[in-house]
Amino acid sequence: MAVYTHVSAEALEALLARYDVGELVSAKGIAEGVENSNYLVDTTRARFILTLYEKRVDAGDLPFFLALLDHLAERGNPVPRAIPDRAGVQVQTVEGRPACLIEFLPGVSLSHPTPRQAASAGRALGAMHAALRDFTPTRPNGLGVDAWRPLLNRCSGDLDQIAPDLFATISAALDDVERDWPRSLPTGTIHADLFPDNVLVRGDSVSGLIDFYFACTDIRAYDLAVTHSAWAFDATGAPVDAGVGANILGGYASAFGLSSEERAALPILARGACIRFLLTRAWDWLNTPADALVTRKDPVAYLRRLEWYRANPGCFA
Incomplete structure (x- = not known):
């Protein structure tokens, strides 16, 4: 907001x-x-x-x-x-x-979610996917994998103002993601932006899911990967209690299920999620009007997540 x-x-x-x-x-x-x-x-x-x-x-x-x-x-x-x-x-x-x-929904959004709150969020995401099985309208993902290379090129060398050699780093990471991106996993309507600040809780229970303005038709497991990348790290991109990420996955699987093929694809889906948010945050960092009442988000925090996922591909096992 x-x-x-x-x-x-x-x-x-x-x-x-x-x-x-x-x-x-x-x-x-x-x-x-x-x-x-x-x-x-x-x-x-x-x-x-x-x-x-x-x-x-x-x-x-x-x-x-x-x-x-x-x-x-x-x-x-x-x-x-x-x-x-x-x-x-x-x-x-x-x-x-x-x-x-x-x-207006009651509840508070979190800056430091606990494993129990993460489990509730995972279950809420799974319940949402289950409820959308019979939702027939569709909307293309305008910020899906096929949009990342054009956005990278629009940012171009200006990315290096944010961090040294950032353009080349993202380009190389995107080469790998584009090559390995899964194209045959189940799709449906996804939230695509389920950060902790888009989940309201009361105690350990979810009281609201908000901000659906990136919702679209895409790979369901990608929605889970986006959520994991948002919850399993702090605002700087450093990993938090391992129980948070594990409980996002466990809560989701308990509410909706998670196939072996989907779980195997999560490492590449998570790296893709990092590239997506790194690029959109970088674009906003470079282009947000100086007089806008808006809190800009650090793109480098998603570079750190991307590097962590590359070093820890077994975190979804």
Whole structure:
């Protein structure tokens, strides 16, 4: 989450007038994340999240995202749905941006998840995949393996401003990943961004899965690899308690299952996940406007993860 677009009190009051949600009490921009502009909105009746969709979210994709959330919620998954106004409209226009007023889910996101919380997150990811078996809409992964080489070339030599020889390092790693990428594993709708800050917990239990704006159709085991790469390391890219990564895998397998072929592919899928987030973080690092209320994330933390996975291919056994 982040704030790129300022929303005036007048615009917010005009938006809320279309709903039966009470009157505006307060609104506060949320700086975490890098994709959309987000506000925490309190009314006289409840609390909500207002999301304005920015450069990476195509308004044409919003029906997919909203249908996905409705599908998951109807099957008991803890996800935040977009609220329709009195006319049944979910997608609004606020300050010239497509926008949704979204349910607020209780819970806290984690910076240092425990193994028990990781097990709960793994089970929640598996339950999500199970609930999406009969979800028929599809959306290509615009940041999948075939997009990484073009993004690397767009960043070009500017990557070396972030770390010495970073362009050459990523290029060599990508050569290996492209060569070995599995093309026949089961696919389905995946979250593709299930970091600890996109999981809400109460105690050791998951109370919410949020930020589905990278959701797409891709290899299910890749979703697990993305989640492992996000949970098994700290913010600097150093590995944490081994029980965290192991319990992500164990929790997922207990809820959805994990074939021997999928488990064998996890080392290359995890290295691919590292390249994906290294590149998008680097692009944002190089291109985020100086005046944006946004917390930039360190690309080098994913270089360290990539190097760890290369040195520890047996971590998924």
